[in-house]
Amino acid sequence: MIKRCPFEVKARDGAARTGAIATPRGVVRTPAFMPVGTGATVKAMFPEDVKATGADILLANTYHLMLRPGAERIARLGGLHHFMHWDGPILTDSGGYQVMSLAKLRRITEAGVTFQSHIDGATIELTSERAVEVQCLLGADIQMVLDECTPFPATHDEAKMSLELSLRWAERCKVAFASLGQEGQALFGIVQGGVYPDLREVSSRALIDIGFDGYAIGGLAVGEGQQAMLDMVEVTNVILPHDRPRYLMGVGTPEDMLAAIARGIDMFDCVMPTRSGRHCQAFTWGGRLNLRNARYADDPAPLDAESACPAARYERAYLHHLVKSGETLGAMLLSYANVQFYQELMARTREAIAQGRFAGFAEDVQRRYRASGDTDED
């Protein structure tokens, strides 16, 4: 078997680790944050600016792209990388999570999930095989198995049935990927099990038995609270193989990412930096800012003097004016600055781990974030 997604751990600091994942389209430095390019665009950002933030890899959403513009169309047009002007690695989710959160009239069967498109109401069947096929049509470098994101709250029985179905799908995805996947492309499994440590263990061990190029932890950050999330991360990471990347899906805040890195997570994705950017919220080295707040109307300070992002050089008074006026440039600048903050956070994290001072670094950032926290006083 071709060695896919080779992962080299270069340094450890406690359970935290820094390393590099090799993909056909370049190296992903870990811990890595993947900006989310849902509909083949990281919202309100030029692709070259996404690259300039230091992002090594993007996430794109199978669910959105299969509905619009369609996976076969993207394949005809030369694949997702060409389509969205991003030549670095792309990870695609399997569509399962969005089916649960966005689609109407979902029906789960042994084969997969049938749903109505939230765009035009068309009935669509997403089987485990189709999930792999779509990701291969897109040309994703790292693909995810179809899973059912167990809702929160769920009883132990519900969570168990759900993870068992996800395991059967995972197996079928692996078979499909063996025939459809291109050289160098990788397939990750997804650990489920709700907030039940025993189920997380069952799920992890079963996925390891099937064998994947990397392992994601899914079904978290869905309302269970930070402590429950970190408990699940901890119990899972003890079991997951040390020589494979670990990816905590859909997380998160700077505080949550640092806490997860401390427990051995290597990869993250989240809409937070871009969504916050469109809602007047900035992540800076001084903490969170809400640019709508009247206190910034006359503030000549740059958004973030500590950031190297061109967008962070803009004055807070100007950004306040833009967001109060509903100007697109406000969303453009804040999205850019936020994604760059997330990348700088990962870069400093990697450096801190390599130098054996991760705990102090993480505490410093978390202290800054606790001390800030603009309210919506406007």
Added chain:
Amino acid sequence: MIKRCPFEVKARDGAARTGAIATPRGVVRTPAFMPVGTGATVKAMFPEDVKATGADILLANTYHLMLRPGAERIARLGGLHHFMHWDGPILTDSGGYQVMSLAKLRRITEAGVTFQSHIDGATIELTSERAVEVQCLLGADIQMVLDECTPFPATHDEAKMSLELSLRWAERCKVAFASLGQEGQALFGIVQGGVYPDLREVSSRALIDIGFDGYAIGGLAVGEGQQAMLDMVEVTNVILPHDRPRYLMGVGTPEDMLAAIARGIDMFDCVMPTRSGRHCQAFTWGGRLNLRNARYADDPAPLDAESACPAARYERAYLHHLVKSGETLGAMLLSYANVQFYQELMARTREAIAQGRFAGFAEDVQRRYRASGDTDED
């Protein structure tokens, strides 16, 4: 008197002319198109990209900026150039046009106009003196007199009364500017008179008697039709001094600009490239495209192979996807490409005039634009 706004005509081709206006912040090559930065931002564009399109000068709106964030605030923050990250020349209108089109409960007096803000309903008085004061607070390199933009249609009597009021305001603006204007800043008069040649002549001669650094033609492109507009441009340009810039306000389409240049106009401003960009419309060297049209869903061609704009390299299929999905990146790319098309149109126009082949060039562009014209078939 300090020579303000020196204007050198470098070549003529019929009535068309190309030259350069010197301002304290750099040279404006003419014919010039000024992108509109209404609220201290050219909508959905980074300032450095506006610069990269080849724009020498921006227009900003006094009405919008005096309401939000306020002229005194912008002055405190270092002036409009600093505030909006644009170090080139800025021309500001006087606010008169927007008072007519946007404000509520307008009341025109001998001193100026009193109105209610469309943002918060505050009652505001914009006198001719205040119009100059606001523009000086903003730090505009080229300022405009307060005028009443005569509505269309207007009777001869109405148009006459309106232009006479505008002339009295113009005189008062000149007095105010003499005491408030900074060295090198310029003040332009605005010709009114509706669609009546005799009134356009009266207005032009009276403004020349007062004496301005440049002359704008206002009150056109408000519904009178292209032929009436060009007739007024023609009758006015015969009278306006040849050694001063002539600015046709609020125009326009590529076809209208070329026809006006053929009659001796040097400067334009219009929201069309940016507004169209936010509404799926592209200006290209092949003509107009409506990117919403289904015909582009599978079109791998770049937006405009003839343009040097980075945004014009994006495939039509991708742009179609973005605009159909309501993605901000669609507006960002089309605004950028459109503003660059307008600048390239001006650059090629200047070259054609310098080489004595303007008529053929203009006919070629107009033929391309007649042949195109996507409809909204979607």
